Amino acid sequence: MVATLAGCGGLDPTVLPDNAQISGTIFYSGAPWPDSVREVRVVLFQSQPTAPDSVLSAILRNTAVYTDTLRRFVDQESYSLTIPSPPRSFGYVVVAGRTGDNLLKDWRMLAVHTSHADPPVPLPVSVQPGDNVQVNFLIDFTNLPPQPFN
C-alpha cells in the first residue's frame, strides 16, 4: 500500500490538464491615459453581454473569466489568464475599463478582439486543454470600440 501511495503524489503543479492559458500584450495609444479609468481587466465572455447585469452573472456562472487588475498609465502591459475546464470557446474577448464606483454599470470596453473585416466583428477564441493562445489588443483612447450596451 505504501509503495502504491509513494507513486501517487497527489496535486501536481506541472500537470494541469484541466487548464488552458490565454496570454498576450495590450498596447495603448492615442490620447494620454484618462484619469477616469480606475481599473483595467481582460475579460472573456462566452457570448456578448447584452445588459450590464449580465456581466456579473456571466462571471458567476463561469461563462466568463477575467484577469486581475492590470497596470494603468503604461504604454503596454502583458497579461496571462488561466482558463479552467477546457475545451471552451469565448465569443466576446475584450479589455474592459471601469470608470466609476458601480461594479455593475461603470464598465466600458476599451478594446475588443475582432476580425479584420469592415466593419470588424468580434472574433471567438477557442482553447483546448494545455493550449496557450496569444491574443493581443490595441487600445486607442481617441477611438474606443462600439459599446455592447449603454
Add this chain to the structure above:
Amino acid sequence: MFFVYIAFVLLSAVTASAVDLYGTITNRTSGQPVVAATVRIHGLQKGAVTDTAGKFKIAGLPTGVFSLVASRIGYKPSTITITLTDNTEHVVLTMLEASIVKQDVIVSASRRVQAVQDVPISVSTLNGNDVAERSITRLDDALRYVSGVSVVKDQVNIRGSSGFALGVGNRTMVLLDGFPLMSGDNGDIKFDVMPVSDIGRIEIIKGAGSALYGTGALGGVVTMFTAKPPAGTTITGRGFAGTYTKPRYSEWNYRTSAPLSSGFDIRLTHSTPEVTVSGSAAIRSDEGYRDFDKSLDGIAFGKFQWNLGANNHLTAFALYATHTGENFLYWKDLRYATFPPDAQDREQLLRSGKLAGGLEWAAFLDSRTTLTVRAGIFRTEFGNLINNVMQDSNHSVANSWNTDILATRVFSDQFTLTGGLNAKLNSVAADVYGEQFQALAAGFVQGEFSFTNGPILTLGVRLDHEKTATLPSYLELSPKFGISWHVTPSVALRGSVGRGFRAPAIAERYANIRYGPFNVIPNPNLLAESSVSYEAGMHYTPEDAVLPVDIDIAVFDNELYDLIEPTFAMDDPSVPIIFQNVTRARILGAECTVRAILHPRLTAETGITGMLPTDLLTGQTLKYRNNVLWYSRAEYSITNRLQVGIDYRFQNKVEQVDDKLDAFIPNATARVPVHIVDARILYTVDIGIQQQLRLGVIGKNILDYYYAEAVANLSPTRQILFQIEVLKP
C-alpha cells in the same frame, strides 16, 4: 421538584464528613497487582487509577453505600458494593483476565462517569499520550486521528456535519473540563488556545448532542479533560524542532533554506490532599511550508483545585493564548500553490488573543447526589497588525459568558437523574460585526433507567431560549432517547435518537467584512439550523478469541434542516457572500472500528466510515463532504524502551464544491483524494525516580503527498521533527 430537593440537601452538605477510600486490585489468577486499572464510583464523578502496586485512593467521599467498578484493558470489569462509614476504608478487588481490549470511561455522553459500553451513542477517545507521542501542538491535529472525523481549516467535521464555511459557525461543541470554548462572535473553535500538554483525555461524541449541551452540538461534542496531577510535585515538558522538507516541485520551493518549526511546553504540578495546582506554558514558532505563512504562538494555563474537605472542592482555571502570524488565505494558483496572490499586502499580519477563566464548585450533597456549579468567560480578540500596531479595521472583541448548574442523583441502582440549568451571553464589539449581544438560557433533564440484566434506557430533553440583539427570540426543544444493552457478556447493543441545533453566530448574521477576494454581507434574518441523528450500533468484545479484539459497528442517519451555508448573492451588483439557510440534507452512513492486540508488543486499530451525504433540494452530493474516511494505526514495541508507530489517513476526493469559487481564485476547485502516512520512533530512558526521558523522531506526511483539504490551500507537506520529552510515567 428536583431542584427543590437539591436546595434542601445542599444545606446539609457542608456538615457532612469526608471519607478517603483506599484499595488494592489484584489479578484473580496470579495474585499480582493490576496496574493502571480505572476505578470509579458508579453514578458519581469520582475515580482513580491504580499505581504500580495496584493501589488506589479516592479522596473526599461521603458516607453511604456505593457500587465500586474497576476496569482495565485485558480484564473483565469487576464490581463490588461498599459501605463507607466515618472511618477511612480499605477495599480489595480482584479482576479476571479476559480478551477485552478496551474499557474506556466516558464522562461527556451523559455528563457523568459511564463505561463506554453503557453509552448509547458512538464515542471515541484520545489520551494525552496519543497527542504527545505524535508531537501534536493543536487540538485539530489530534482530531485527525479519530475515525469518522475530518478537519478542514478550523472546521471540525464529525460524520459529514460540516462543510466549508469561512471558519465561522462550527457545528461541533468544544469544551475544556466542562467549560465551552467557542468564540462569542464567530462561534468558531480557537484551536491554538488549547493547552495540549495539560490534556489527559479527549472524548468525541459523534452525533447531535444538544439535549445536554445546547447550541452548537449539531454534529457532535468534543470534550477535553486536563490531566489529573499525581501526588507530590512534578515537572514535565517537551521540546521539539524540525523542518519541512524541500517539495518535489521547484515551483513550490519558495525559499532557499529549510523552513523550521520549533517549540516547547513545560508543566508543573503540585498535589496534596488539600490542594492541587498545575500550570503550564508553551511557545511555538513555525516558518511555514508556504510563503507568507509564518506564525508565533504562546499559551499559558493554570488550574487550582482546593479540596474543601466536607465532600466538595473548588476549582479555578485561567488560560491565555496569543497568536501573531502572516495570513495565508489562499494560493496564487495551483502552479504556485505555496505562494499567496501577488496582490497580498505583506505588511499586514493577523494578531489574535484569547483569554479564558472559570470557577467550578463540585460537591456531594449526600452519598447519592452531586452538584456542580460553573461560571466562566471566554474572551477573544482578533485584528490586523501593521508595523506592530493593531488596526481599527477588521477588528473584533467578543466575550462569551457561561454559567452552568448540574446535578446528578442516583435514586437507586436502577434509576439516575441528571438535570441542570445553563445561561450564556455573547457580547461583541467589532467594526466588522457592530455592537451585538446574544443571550441563551436553558434547562435540561435526563433520566437513566437500568434494568437488571436488561437494557439501560436514557430519556432526556433540553429547552433553550435564544435572543440576539433586536431580533425576535425563539425556543428550541431538543429531546433525546438512548438505549444500551449488554445482551451477552461480549455483545453490547446501542441505539439513539437525538436532536441538535445551532443558533446562528453573530458573525453569520452581522458580518460586513472583506475576506480575501470575497465581500461578506449581513443577513440578520438567519434561522437556527437543526439536525436529528439516528444511530444503531454494536460493541463486540469476544471473550475467547485467539486475538484480543474489540469491534464497534454503527449505522447512522443525520437529517439536517435549514443548513446555514455561505452563498453568492447573485442579485447584488457587488456579488457578495451571504450566509443563508439554504439546504435540507441527509447523511446516511456506517462506521466500523476494530482494535486488536495482534501480539503482546503489537497493537493496531482501524476505523472506516462510509457516507452518502445528499443535498435533498438538488439531489446531488452535499458540497465539501467526503464519502469515505478511513483511519488506521499500529504501534510496535521493539523492546521495553524502543517503540515505533504508524498512522494512515484516507479521505476520498470530495465530489462537490462550489465551482463559482473558480471565478475568484485560480484552481480553487483543484482536489484529490487524501493519503497521509505519519510515523514515529520513540526511545524511553529512566532519568531518576519516577521520571523518564523520551526521545522521538516524528515524521508527518512522510510520503510527501500533496493535497488540499481546504479550498485553494495546499495542506502541510512532509515534516520531520525531533522531540525530547520529560515524562512522569
